[in-house]
Amino acid sequence: MIKTTNKSIHIKTRPQEYDAIVVGSGITGGWAAKEFCEKGLKTLLVERGRPVEHKKDYIGEGVKTWEMPFRGQVEKALVEKQYPVQAQCYAFNDATKHFFGNDHDYPYSTEKDKAFSWIRGNQLGGKSLLWHRQSYRWSDFDFSANAKDGYGTDWPIRYKDIQDWYDYVEHHVGISGSVENIPQLPDSKFLPPFEFNTVEKRLKAKIEQHYSDRKLIMGRCAHLSKPAQHxxxxxxxxxxxxNECQKGCSFGAYFSTQSSTLPAAQKTGNLSVATNSIVHSVIYDAKSNRATGVRIIDSETMETREYHGKVVFLCASTLGTTQIMLNSVSETFPNGIANSSGVLGHYLMDHCYNAGAYADIPGFEDEFYSGRRPTGVYMPRFQNLVDKNPDFLRGYAFSGQAYREAWWEFGGKKGFGVDYKKAIQQAGGWKFGLHASGEMLPRYENQVSLHATKKDKWGIPQLHFDCSYSDNEKKMMQSAADTAAEMFEAIGLKNVHKYTNDRPMGIAIHEMGTARMGKDPKTSILNGFNQAHDIPNLFVTDGACMASSAWQNPSLTYMALTVRACDFAVKEMQAGRI
Incomplete structure (x- = not known):
């Protein structure tokens, strides 16, 4: 285990010019810091939130539900005052709330009747401590989709351009999964998959026997099912x-900045970290046409300072990066740095998690399972690959699980007396659910901008959201609900219920697209190496860079793009071009 004290790497002021400045310490920022440090660059990692030390600061880890004041619930008054948006997240509870942003301190606004839920983790490690760890490669079905149907700009890359970088990332991270040879979902470099339970095996066989175009696989996740030596x-x-992942994992069993990339960067001796440092804007020098550093507001003291570097990587999350870029104005870039195209803030996307179905599974009363597996079953996209659906473009995947009702579900059931108590002591019936993750089309009118008058407590203009799902996403979700219910009926499940809902954009926590890649500098912010068209030493490798959303969870692709961009940037620096 690498032992490095906070004192040895955490800084406030430093007169030197760094080789690289990385803004944001989440999944992409952690990777950028690791890559630069291992390549010999003196690197500054800037984080707006507080420091979090691996193991020590996982204060909710191991705390039992019955040991908490409200059995894991957060008291209503505190939610209403500090966490009205964050509390919508599946991972928010009394043992994890300290890893979520305080909505009171981070306000934003939306257009009327266009809700957006912005989930934030402002601390060292960012949302890498909270993510759901589902890890899937994209394929050329995804990278070529914009060109084929005309929505969005064509990606400047294809699968072959990042295939080796997927390999590189997966080796270090550790992805559990199975080789399936599915064209629309390329296989990864896998650790052993987690196991199906007996009922899921039976359902898998029935579904695949009934539908030749559908496959039920084990969800691929960034968990060490069987760690390799490295x-x-x-x-x-x-x-x-x-199943306590969001509390923090002292075993380091799931991939996070704290468990993996930060220790690797620290080990080199090339890393400095500035926490509680809110980036106000990127410093731009018009004479050299270079980003020369970042302006900082200390979140605790309100003091301002500057850090200077030879290359700047923005990895502050899609919306955090966009806010910084929009606020980085100059005579050359009056509407935001590197925004000669005018598309900065536009084409905001998120996945649709708004439909599915659930049902009862008859029988299997003598079957149960061991442990609380960190992933579920997954059905990759099967629509609009060959035959075209007349109702919508692109497609969706299903995730879910088969499980037995547990004691805590009796909290929502009627009952009284001895029979009720006995029922709680027994495992309930088997259930199965599939829930859709759908692709959102990139549309110019879906945008985020700086509010004209409202600012946060540090004097930075608030973000204003103007975005919504289109008819394409709504029809896709209705199809997902209908399709899941039809499958359940076909394989003999009982009490089938399908659903759609109107959960707001943002709640999937897969926001992306506001500083997109593209071939044409007139319609995009970045080239195929995540490098700004306008400023050669400015890079964006978080979700803002995405030209489309695909249907898969995006974090693995963010990682692959980040390490590829770091490799490119270092070579460009060595060649004297940046």
């Missing part, structure tokens, strides 16, 4: 199937 050398151990 994972053990990172100080990480195997997943214990506790």
């Amino acid at each position: 994972h053990l050398e990172q100080g990480r151990g195997p997943c214990m199937a506790r």
